[in-house]
Amino acid sequence: xxxxxxxxxxxxxxxxxxxxxxxxxxxxxxxxxxxxxxxxxxxxxxxxxxxxxxxxxxxxxxxxxxxxxxxxxxxxxxxxxxxxxxxxxxxxxxxxxxxxxxxxxxxxxxxxxxxxxxxxxxxxxxxxxxxxxxxxxxxxxxxxxxxxxxxxxxxxxxxxxxxxxxxxxxxxxxxxxxxxxxxxxxxxxxxxxxxxxxxxxxxxxxxxxxxxxxxxxxxxxxxxxxxxxxxxxxxxxxxxxxxxxxxxxxxxxxxxxxxxxxxxxxxxxxxxxxxxxxxxxxxxxxxxxxxxxxxxxxxxxxxxxxxxxxxxxxxxxxxxxxxxxxxxxxxxxxxxxxxxxxxxxxxxxxxxxxxxxxxxxxxxxxxxxxxxxxxxxxxxxxxxxxxxxxxxxxxxxxxxxxxxxxxxxxxxx
Numbered sequence: 567x568x569x570x571x572x573x574x575x576x577x578x579x580x581x582x583x584x585x586x587x588x589x590x591x592x593x594x595x596x597x598x599x600x601x602x603x604x605x606x607x608x609x610x611x612x613x614x615x616x617x618x619x620x621x622x623x624x625x626x627x628x629x630x631x632x633x634x635x636x637x638x639x640x641x642x643x644x645x646x647x648x649x650x651x652x653x654x655x656x657x658x659x660x661x662x663x664x665x666x667x668x669x670x671x672x673x674x675x676x677x678x679x680x681x682x683x684x685x686x687x688x689x690x691x692x693x694x695x696x697x698x699x700x701x702x703x704x705x706x707x708x709x710x711x712x713x714x715x716x717x718x719x720x721x722x723x724x725x726x727x728x729x730x731x732x733x734x735x736x737x738x739x740x741x742x743x744x745x746x747x748x749x750x751x752x753x754x755x756x757x758x759x760x761x762x763x764x765x766x767x768x769x770x771x772x773x774x775x776x777x778x779x780x781x782x783x784x785x786x787x788x789x790x791x792x793x794x795x796x797x798x799x800x801x802x803x804x805x806x807x808x809x810x811x812x813x814x815x816x817x818x819x820x821x822x823x824x825x826x827x828x829x830x831x832x833x834x835x836x837x838x839x840x841x842x843x844x845x846x847x848x849x850x851x852x853x854x855x856x857x858x859x860x861x862x863x864x865x866x867x868x869x870x871x872x873x874x875x876x877x878x879x880x881x882x883x884x885x886x887x888x889x890x891x892x893x894x895x896x897x898x899x900x901x902x903x904x905x906x907x908x909x910x911x912x913x914x915x916x917x918x919x920x921x922x923x924x925x926x927x928x929x930x931x932x933x934x935x936x937x938x939x940x941x942x943x944x945x946x947x948x949x950x951x952x953x954x955x956x957x958x959x960x961x962x963x964x965x966x967x968x969x970x971x972x973x974x975x976x977x978x979x
Contacts, residue, residue: 608653615649616658618672623661626668639665650679687720691947696932721943728946736778738804739978740768741970742911743778744918745811746833748925750941751934758934762786763925763945764814766794767918769911771978773959773967777921777949778803782938788816788823795824807974810912812836813894827977832897834861834913837890844887853880853887860891861913866902904969911966924952 591597595606620631629635644659660670669675690700697714747762764786766779781794791814810831811817821828838857845853856876863869873895877888891898901913928944935941960966971978 604653608651608656611651611653612649612656612658615673619658619660619670622670622672623663623668627663639663639667647673647678649673687717688724688947691717691721691944693931697936721940724943724946725939728942731946732779733801736768736798736801736803737770738802739807740770740778740803740805741807741967741978742769743767743806743809744769744912745809745814745817746918746922747812747814748922750929752938752941753934753936754938761938761941763941764794765918765921765925766798767921769960771967773963775953775956775960777953780942780945780949782942782945786815786817788819791817791820792823795820799824805977807970807977808900808912813840813890818897829900830897831900831912832894834898834901837861837894837898840890841887844884849880849883853884856880861898861901862906863902866899869899869902903973905965907962908966908969911960911962921949921952924948 591606595602595609597603597606623641624630627635627639627641628637631641640663642662642664644661646657647660648655648657658673660673662668687700687704690703695703697717700717701714744767745764746767747764749760749762751758752761753759761782764781764783765777766781768776768778770776778798779794783790806825806828808829808831809821809825810833812833813836818830821830838854841857842850842854856879860869860872860876863872873888873891877892880887901909925945925948928948935944967978
């Protein structure tokens, strides 16, 4: 689905009343530039707020400001408040009453910001900007200071939302689930460590992508992956037909324990990349072409023959290159049960690559994250944004689902 362009405001037709207002502004404020317009709007906003607060107090007390009254509650001076707006900072004098029962609506107590600055800060944070960069940008644009601590406090408001999202109920069955990792540098007690963000992406029965979980970890093993998969079970997942991943340490044993019926499929793209690490540049193109004859074979028997042929051809120059294919054949071979059109839905991690590329852009914005919590906040925001685009099923989903229903009888609703 194409991205919808942000609507540009179209001015309403010029009227005589508007023309008189504009002429009055020019006369009142001696406007010579766009900055002068900004200052005029700030002054008008502050004056309007002040008048509205005074009117609210009149309504609260039941009589006008200069009207005499024998009522027990009455005005009791004002209290200055500095307000942030998209036009900059200004001061208003909030009227007070003797009984301290006045609750202004236009500018509620404890609210000092009417600029939606929280949303702006979170949007900038989602793009991977540091707290210092955000602080400097806000001051440049809006003319008031927002400390790095304040930026952190605002983004920390995301943490309950993240926890709720990470624990939300899930569907009972996911036809396909992908697990992939993107690595980030994170500071921990002054030491920079490489941490992996493991993304669990599900394809639901409607063919729509859905991020089930994001887990930030350091060293994975079967115990680690079992806790991740059990978390999915605790949130309502009862069955996964196919789980596609790279060769994550301990993942095979964990899947067998948590979802014993689940078919484990190694990502072919990762297999090819890992194989070509052993190959000289001059041979890469030819070697990759030969590898393709394996995973595009018509059936498993033909694929086995191609595997043997490729191994014989290249074993002299690269004796270790094909070991992974032979050692992991049980996790490579499930694809051959399906038609070529259906294979592409799950034997690669293409479904998750667009998400990963979005995550990798975060590495370009900042080289080191101050904590794993800061990393998780950014990943959540990036995920939330890209998931808005996931509104249509995967390509050929009807064909994919049809074959899955035949291959995995009675396991889909």
